Amino acid sequence: MKKINALMAVTLTCYVNFGLAGPLETLNEYNLVVLNDLTSSSEVEGKTIVAGDLSGSNSNYGTHLPQNDSSIGSVLVVGGDLSSGTNVNANGHDVVIAGINNGNINSNSVSNDTTQYDFDLIKSEFVNFSGYLSELAVNSTLLTSTNDQPSAASFKVGDSVGSDLAVFNITSASFFENNLVQQYDIDLNGQSPSAIIINVSGETVNDSSLGNAVGNITSDAFRENIIWNFFEATEIDLVKQINGSVLAPFADLTNATPIEGSVVVNNFDQNGEVHDSLFTGVISYDVDTVNLTEPVTVPEPSMLFILFSALVGFVFWRKQQA
Template identity: 85%
Template structure:
């Protein structure tokens, strides 16, 4: 029995490693993913992963999650250190600090075991996923003023999209830096897109001159299906509320108002809340079928693999007994 338990443990450990969630699943589960460092004085309503250090005077996590519910898991996972002077409020949930804890944590459970999180893999998956989205064929268009007069702008879904993803390609200059846009919304145009992907080119993003979102785009039904993909941005400064999930794997991002969706970013100076309108859109993503090099899908282990693992474990066990 002891031998069987040892082999099963080895096999299940390998199984867990080979069934890591991909970026879409992570967006479904985590409200905030910081691929490097987070400095925060605000709150995240859902769960957070920080691959690097966490600093800032005080921050809150899991504020909209049910307390004393073991299925929630860790609401905050920090891959490196919690800085001195930093206070973390976990609202009754578990926290993982893999490095040195120099701060203060209000939590029912604090662990240093982050072994189930492969931070390098998470980063590479999101970088590749962002690149993949940026290359999707455009089928929808942003309509702005044609006479250089202040007016409303509209993200118009193409009339042949149907249930497929609606894909927009815009530049930072044409939208975020366009002071003629007084307000903006999304027009479904009679379609039912499975998700709305807004690819934004440009390295420096600042929305201080942009008008406010109105109408459909401000409802959770829309927010939960939107990805703003800043696939080449290195610096993003948001002073207006953004509706939908934000994917910016290379960017240092600062916000002053809420982000209404999941956020993936390189470094984050958080001065506004991240709300739990988690991404629930549907994207068919198969790197092999697209002949690309985006290694996001992690194949489930076959029974053959598990058998080989068990046999290897048996051999190691026999050697240790001899």
């Protein structure tokens, strides 16, 4: 029995270290996931993963997390380099920098071990997840001005949603670039959706002419259930606060004001805080079966590799018993 346990432990480690959990679990644990490079002069209240390089002036991570809690793990993981002149404050937590560290880090400990983070797999999963959300059936409607006069807009949840997903499909031009939207909110319409998905089409997004969010959407109870899915955006410029998680796996994002939720983007020029209203909504999604877009090619662990790893564990166990 001890032999079997040793083999199972080694094999399980291979799987655990192959990558993170699915995208929903990642959105719930990580405040910011940058699939390429991050340039920051601001802060992230929760945990951050950067697959590429980290640069900028002064940036802070884990600012709302309890200090000296080993169960939190590393609050900042960087798969590339930390640029010269970059000052990182981890607020008493651990940091991982896989590449060259030419910056200054205030941290409990700094390591370069990223073996448990498969950055290609993380990207592939979020690309697929964004594609999956973009093809959900629409059941809710954005109501805006109909007479060319400035007015309030409302994301009205459909009256048959119940406790299922509320799904909106909008264009960037109809909402973010619509100067007739003086303010906006969400109308639950007597429903209790498990999550609110706002699919936004358009390659470029700029919210400089958009009015402010008001009412329900500005509370944690609402924005922790919202995903803004910019499924085809390549450039996003936010100067207004956005409430809810931002999913934009192909986009270069720039912000000037806080984002109230989890963020997943390709590149990020961060000039405003990312607050820890992490996504907690419920979505039925199986990362192992959904593949609606062309994912990043990621090598699967072969059975030969798993058996070899188990054999290594067995030999090590035998030596320990000798």
